[in-house]
Amino acid sequence: MRYILLILGLAVASVMIVAGKRGDMSRKPPIEMWDDMDRQYKLRPQTSANLSPDGRSSRLPVEGTIARGQRFADVPENTGRKPGTTNYVDTIPVAVTPALIERGQERFNINCSPCHGKTGDGNGITKKIGAMPIVATLHDPRIVGLVDGEIFGVISYGKGLMSGYAANVPVEDRWAIVAYVRALQLARLGTADDVPAEHKADLLKK
């Protein structure tokens, strides 16, 4: 009896020493027993695939083709430019609604505020910690003077040290951000005279 218990005890102890406990850190990938269903012959996004010449499962679109739902028409909503020209449109070509501005606020805070700051004054975290010395303030009179289409262009293609955000920010959201940037500029540069008469009283209360 003693021996049986001893052997069993040793076996349990050695398993526990080798295998550790739940939640232990490990560099090795999880074991997958019978992995023929777990890993099938199918391609999942962002993996490697030796089928394609560049070794990626997610293929780049063939040149000259358009994906379903992709915007391609030469209209101001898609390009920010007057059709057939390279001139930027003066005003946002989509309907500016409170919902659009709210969406713009959310997207601005995600995509732009790390550098430009939540108020657009160019004091985002990257500047505060001194990692990025030059970040434009969006309240600069020159930038306030840019037409809406040009700000759309900066978001899409970047400018100078700023890279374009076309890959991360879809077209609709870019117009939402433009609308919100305008709202920020108004909030910063506006004067009491810009407040509609019926709301003037609210202003004085504060």
Add this chain to the structure above:
Amino acid sequence: MSDVFPKWTNRLPLLVIVGVSLAGTAAMAGVWYYLTPKYTRVGYQPKQPVAFSHAIHADQLGLDCRYCHSTVEKSAHSNVPATSTCMNCHNQVLKEDPKLALVRESFESGKPIPWVWIHKTPDYVYFNHSVHVNRGVSCVHCHGRIDKMDEVYHAKPLSMAFCLDCHREPEKFLRDPKLVTDLKYTVTAEKQELDGKKFVHDWKVNSSQACSTCHR
């Protein structure tokens, strides 16, 4: 003649029964404890090709998850960011730093950084990020406190039982979708109960438990 079987063999059947049942119990306990994603997956922390830290970028710099994981609200797959996303900042920040050598190399050559995929459901499971994120299921339920991790590890089992625990009673987990990327968010039990019931009702949340929801 009487010594063919020594006396102790009288106890042999008993020893065998006790021994086998003890060994069997131990083996069962071992299977129960070890052969589950709670053991096999949780704590998986592969070495990544670049020493990228979520603690620095998401917590200290305060970047929103969606700055990098930009498809998480729109598609089933949550993308790991392209190198160009890193270079938005690192074209100026730590421009010469050897820790980022591979990032710059990848940016120039166009060859993606070979990040190691950590959370990887089996191919027979259908999972969709956008449905969850847009219904107020936070990243933290399924990935843990990523914003405190220097190196990402698998914090939750992501087993079928784990998925179903929530699918059976989503009201315990849902929050305002605006707050899904706020991993610090805490809420009192009473507010969660009120909010959860309201969200489930208002949005007609249907976190189905039918097999074909996740196995199609």
